[in-house]
Amino acid sequence: MAPSRSRENTEWLSDLASRGEAQEAALADLRATLVSGLRRGLTAWLEPGSPQLEALAEEASQEALVRILSRLDTFEGRSRFTTWAYKVAIRIALTDLRRKQWQDVSLDQMLEGPTDQGLEAAVIDPGGGPETTVEQQDMLDRIGRILREELTGRQFAIMEAVALRGVPMEALAQKMGMERNALYKMMHDARLKLKRRLAREGLDLGEVMATFEGSNSWAGHVVRGEGG
Amino acid sequence: MSNLLHRLRAFLSGGRPASFAVSPASLAVMGRQIASTQDVEYDCDDVYRLLDQLVEAIERGEDEAPWIPLIRAHLERCPDCQAEFIALLRAIKPSQA
Numbered sequence: 001m002a003p004s005r006s007r008e009n010t011e012w013l014s015d016l017a018s019r020g021e022a023q024e025a026a027l028a029d030l031r032a033t034l035v036s037g038l039r040r041g042l043t044a045w046l047e048p049g050s051p052q053l054e055a056l057a058e059e060a061s062q063e064a065l066v067r068i069l070s071r072l073d074t075f076e077g078r079s080r081f082t083t084w085a086y087k088v089a090i091r092i093a094l095t096d097l098r099r100k101q102w103q104d105v106s107l108d109q110m111l112e113g114p115t116d117q118g119l120e121a122a123v124i125d126p127g128g129g130p131e132t133t134v135e136q137q138d139m140l141d142r143i144g145r146i147l148r149e150e151l152t153g154r155q156f157a158i159m160e161a162v163a164l165r166g167v168p169m170e171a172l173a174q175k176m177g178m179e180r181n182a183l184y185k186m187m188h189d190a191r192l193k194l195k196r197r198l199a200r201e202g203l204d205l206g207e208v209m210a211t212f213e214g215s216n217s218w219a220g221h222v223v224r225g226e227g228g
Numbered sequence: 229m230s231n232l233l234h235r236l237r238a239f240l241s242g243g244r245p246a247s248f249a250v251s252p253a254s255l256a257v258m259g260r261q262i263a264s265t266q267d268v269e270y271d272c273d274d275v276y277r278l279l280d281q282l283v284e285a286i287e288r289g290e291d292e293a294p295w296i297p298l299i300r301a302h303l304e305r306c307p308d309c310q311a312e313f314i315a316l317l318r319a320i321k322p323s324q325a
């Protein structure tokens with residue numbers, strides 16, 4: 001159902017904060033607006049028109065209404081009210097979706113990468129000469145050593161899961177019993193620590209990346225750490 | 229000696245001695261992220277606070293706000309915030325209720 005009428009920000013705020021018919025009408029309109037917005041917004045993850053999408057849009061909109069009503073005073077008016085409300089509903093919907101998608105996956109499974117066994121002998125750049133391969137290998141060895149010295153295996157696995165395989169931080173954080181924002185801050189601390197260590201070692205990351213420019217078989221090669 | 233120090237560090241950190249593998253694919257992605265790491269970055273809460281303003285700025289074709297590069301840098305690293313950004317962009321497109 002489409003909203004009965006459009007409102008300016010101030011009208012949304014006054015109607016939602018009121019009592020009686022004005023509030024009921026505003027809630028009904030906002031709910032319809034949110035459901036409609038979520039149907040559009042979630043199509044990157046769920047099939048348009050699917051029962052899953054419809055159910056999630058309805059449930060998240062309902063929960064968003066409660067949250068929005070309790071936080072009306074935090075709306076600063078720097079965007080359209082509906083954009084702000086969509087943001088609230090989308091956070092609820094995607095958090096719910098990620099949790100459902102990952103609920104049966106253990107933390108260890110999230111952190112496991114694709115099986116690398118048997119790939120150690122792969123060549124980094126089969127098109128390059130022996131010097132290139134040796135250079136790349138040397139760089140990988142140095143950086144691999146630094147990563148292993150600065151990070152625990154678990155820290156590295158978390159960073160790799162998020163950066164390389166796109167494992168949602170929300171799902172990871174939930175399994176780790178922490179907030180997503182805290183996990184991001186932890187990863188930022190680790191990246192900063194690594195950046196400073198690489199600088200102390202005289203390694204310019206730009207040069208490091210340039211060393212591997214053009215290599216077309218990175219994903220197939222593994223550098224083993226000690227005791228691999 | 230360095231091996232001993234390494235093991236001692238691992239012991240003190242409460243973890244087993246690190247023995248994980250670092251693939252070139254990991255190095256490629258994480259290397260870029262490490263290289264672009266700043267002392268001060270926006271976290272997920274900062275980005276969430278500004279996300280509605282960001283999508284409307286993009287909608288208007290305006291991207292000169294000083295906080296926009298900070299948000300973009302975060303979105304490149306955080307799949308969760310990136311998903312919320314994409315969903316919000318899609319949500320606001322057709323209707324301006």
